Amino acid sequence: MPFTNLISPQELARLATPEWRIFDCRFDLAAPRSGRLAYDQGHLPGAFFLDLEEDLSSPPNGLNGRHPLPDPQFLADKLGSLGVGAETQVVAYDASGGMFAARLWWLLRWLGHDKVAVLNGGLPAWTRLGQPLDAIEPSAVAGHFPLQLQNGMKVDAEYVLGHLEHPGMTLIDARSPDRFRGENETLDPVGGHIPGAINRFFKDNLEADGCFKQASELQEEFGKLIKGGDAHNVVLQCGSGVTACHNLLAMEAAGLDGARLYAGSWSEWCADPARPIATGTD
Structure with missing residues (x-):
């Protein structure tokens, strides 16, 4: 197997x-x-x-x-x-x-x-x-x-822009809470997050020893984030498309299959000043 x-x-x-x-x-x-x-x-x-x-x-x-x-x-x-x-x-x-x-x-x-x-x-x-x-x-x-x-595993910036505030997309940001709020940004030129995104710091998937939490615990935690919705409607992002994969892996380990990656993530999103940004916890 x-x-x-x-x-x-x-x-x-x-x-x-x-x-x-x-x-x-x-x-x-x-x-x-x-x-x-x-x-x-x-x-x-x-x-x-x-x-x-x-x-x-x-x-x-x-x-x-x-x-x-x-x-x-x-x-x-x-x-x-x-x-x-x-x-x-x-x-x-x-x-x-x-x-x-x-x-x-x-x-x-x-x-x-x-x-x-x-x-x-x-x-x-x-x-x-x-x-x-x-x-x-x-x-x-x-x-x-x-x-x-398998191109169905990812979305691009145009997809995210077209689905902002859309009930058919749940956007989850894997960055640390301070960077999500637009504070202490040292990696990208603009601080903040994509409007409507939910913050799930990728390290919250781990126990103190660096191992992943049990599948049942991950399922419960992500289930609350997506409010019992279909994982296929979830888009994962982060700063540059790296730690978002950690959330994708955690969801997969929890049996929540089908979420997609916005690979460009915040570093691509904020490079275009025409795209909207949010700060704080909104």
Whole structure:
């Protein structure tokens, strides 16, 4: 049975085979090279490294957000070169509670590959279990990754603009509450949020140990946000389309399938002064 949302360190240690592909997605927005440096110092045995900005995003142009989605064929070719094929079980991890690993999880599903899971608790949970790390960068026999793009998984700025205040869209913002209110904004040139959005800080999906809350608890919490509505009407966003994937993963783990991603998120939205913004808790 494939893993399609979360996998525990115990399950990974017990079940992983050389045919699986494990990806280290560690990153720091304030120090972009630190993830690669940390990988070189020690990573899960057999893990390959993928960089948020070089591999999991395309170059920003000032209007398309800070972390635009990568070119699908580019990412498919990259994954294929690292041995990911149609039947490969993929596991993504980081050291930030899944903050960056969830981006790879969503991207693979967008490319049509459902056999992908995030390591619950990430590297800290792995090491707490007493599992080893190594500093050897593995090699892989290149294969073919069959790209089957699932465009129904995302929406664009025009869709969001056209559905503001529309009962058919519930917009959830994954940023911290202060940034949602327009306070302490250090990453984007404009503070605030998209009018009508609800704030669900992605870290609220986690327990104190960095592992995801139980599915029943996540289901209850997200159920309150969407007021018992259809998850297919939910659009997830954040600052640049990264931590929104964490909320998507949490919803999926809770059995609330079908929510979509606004990948450009706040950094794209606020780049156009014609688009409305809100501040505070409104």
